[in-house]
Amino acid sequence: MARFYLGELEELILLIVAMLREEAYGVTVVTELQKQAGREISISAVHAVLHRLEEKGFVESRMGGSSSERGGRRKRLFRMTAYGQQVIEQLRDTRNTIWDIISNPSA
Incomplete structure (x- = not known):
């Protein structure tokens, strides 16, 4: 596998997407990031990371159905x-x- 590089926020968001499975979208990622990691982040920052992860091939997206609650x-x-x-x-x-290695430095 080729080398890849992820920043901390990219890694956290990728893990949240994995955790949410098919239910990951901007709002749920923001909510879970706050709940699981104590991180406050704007929805636009989450969208930017999600799109960057998609460009790297780590996630894929599709459009869900429309709802009246979302206008x-x-x-x-x-x-x-x-x-x-x-x-x-x-x-x-x-x-x-x-x-x-940290836990067992003689190893």
Whole structure:
């Protein structure tokens, strides 16, 4: 797999999208980011990161149905791609390896 680089916010949002599965869209990502990581972030910043993750091939999006509560507007729903799944697994493995070394410096 080619090397990839993710900033902390990109990684957190990618993890939130994975957690939300098929229900990830701007508002749910903002809500879960606050709930799970204690991060306050604007909806426009989340949308910028989601689109950047989509450009990198880590997530894909589709348009959901419209609703009267949204004034007839449709939601853009995001879901993790297989490549995105590989990326977060590799990130987890790398971090776990480093944490293992920290926890057991004689290893």
